Amino acid sequence: MIEDIVVDPAVGALRPDFAVLTFEVRGLRNGPSDDASRAWLAEAAEKATESGDPRIEAWREAYRAFGAKPQRTRPSVDALIRRMPLPEINRAVDAYNAVSVRHGLPIGGEDLARYQGPARLVRASGDEPFEVIEKGEPAIDHPEPGEVVWRDDLGVTCRRWNWRQCVRTRITEETVDAFFLLERLEPMSLRELRDAGDELVALLEDVTPGIRVTSRLVGPA
Structure with a gap:
């Protein structure tokens, strides 16, 4: 699956610094929020990035580049930071969400069983x-x-880069196989992107010891 992920050149022209780190995770035994995941969220809220951080502003600039108004439809991480406690x-x-x-x-997550064809950013x-x-x-x-x-073969899976996910492919308590998209713009370094990915995999291994994980970095253009 992740071998087929494509970032269209038209998107790269908007932000040549864009990169996405993808993880394909198989064998999840997901479930409802519990004491462990609530602790992840609480700790993350205490250490959350500030809304004025340059990494967040970079996403607002990216939204403006394709005509969106980031004060009205916020990049996903900006919306999360403003929504405390975390859901x-x-x-x-x-x-x-904690990472x-x-x-x-x-960061976005998709249920592989509900995804059709390769993921494309267009x-x-x-x-x-x-x-x-x-x-x-x-x-x-x-x-x-x-x-x-x-998007996939059936339609749009997430609008405005990372603003809102469709209902069809979202991760539920029944999800077994999934893939995750960690999206980066400068000034975030590729090293920090990989560190965030390592943290996510560690938490998912807490969810399900023994998961099978493969990863790929796409970009920058």
């Missing part, structure tokens, strides 16, 4: 389907033309 979702999601706020980088045409829940009911939304999105 409890499930053990795997709690793990990557995200501690290191000041967006500029949207505007007609791609994006599955959401509105007023408690399933609905289909669409990105704006030129918006930076993650």
Whole structure:
């Protein structure tokens, strides 16, 4: 799966410093938030990156580059930092949210069983389907033309680079195989990106000892 991940040159032209560290994790035994994952979240909240940190501002600049307003639709890590205490979702999601706020980088997770085809980071045409829940009911939304999105063969999996994930591919308590995307812009170093990845893998190994993990770094352009 991660061997097929593609960052389109049109995205690289916006931010040549973009890199994504990906992890394919198989054999998870996920579950609801527990005392261990709550402790991860509480510790991360105490050590969270400040909203004015240059690593967060870099993402706001990236959003502006494709026409988004980061004060209205915030990069995922910016939104998390402003949402304290951190939300409890499930053990795997709690793990990557904790690492995200501690290191000041967006992290996403996808259920491999619900993903179709390779993951691609592209500029949207505007007609791609994006599955959401509105007023408690399933609905289909669409990105704006030129918006930076993650997508698979069935449609958009995450809008505005890392702002909002679709319902279809999100990690749930039943997820067994997953992949994770740790997204970096300068001034974050590739060394810090790898350190964040190591922390995430360590927490996921606490969730499930014996998981099978493969990784790949894509970029910078």
